[in-house]
Amino acid sequence: MAVVEAGTVSRAADILRISQPAASKLIQDLEADTGLQLFERDSGRLVPTGRGMRLYEEVERIFGGVHQLARAVEAIRREEHGQLVIGTMPALSGPFITRVLKLFRARHPDVFVSVEARSSQFLTEAVLLRRLDVVMVISGLEHPSVVGEALKSPPAVAILPKGHRLCEKKELTPPDFADEPFIAFGPTSMMRRKVDAIFDAYGLRPKIVIEATTAPNVAEFVAAGLGVTIGDPLSMEIVTDRVVIRRFVPEIAFEYEIVRPVRARNSSLVADFVAAAHAAALGTTIAP
Incomplete structure (x- = not known):
């Protein structure tokens, strides 16, 4: 040879x-x-x-x-040391999943971890087939072979470019966004529907100048000064140090869901991963 x-x-x-x-x-x-x-x-x-x-x-x-x-x-x-195959939707695949894994590996430094970032639909199908041990998705899956629990994200926040005139306020409402260039999520996204519903209740519509289907894109466009947005903290952490965060009212609740098989392999590791995810969600780096 x-x-x-x-x-x-x-x-x-x-x-x-x-x-x-x-x-x-x-x-x-x-x-x-x-x-x-x-x-x-x-x-x-x-x-x-x-x-x-x-x-x-x-x-x-x-x-x-x-x-x-x-x-x-x-x-x-x-x-012998254990392994965990997890799935996460792209919105949570940046700083958030990194913080989750830091917490998890502090307890299990020898466990081999594999991470897949895919759409919620793909991940729910994969966990049904038991190809993934646990997934974090946007919407729940009702099926007798899996169990889901809410991953509570802090309420949605207003996200502004540094130096924006609205930074002077500590709290923002829909009327504050009138005539402001707005970076919106795609029309079919959960966050877009929630934001539109709040503005409709005030008889307003945001002045959308850019739409994007992924949270990292929305976050980066705001950080670049192209407009303002309203988003859930966990998916916006990628720009923590490059934007200004303000409380938004009325409050918009936004929840992800953790889904795992009822009889999961490596059940103790899955339980510790879920605990790490909850702890990481409570300690989000992007907050008013």
């Missing part, structure tokens, strides 16, 4: 950490043992014959199996 892949006996010898004469002797011994001419000499180089390449392919397959075995051993070692 070394000679075929390296191209020369000298380079193969370097890979194997042996001398070139020793490598040449090994090739000669292999040809004698197999009774096959594995290489042809061409201008001082060894060129694999057709038989040589067939043997190389078989050896490569065997080495592939050995590597697969090594991966299996590593997976078994991980299982």
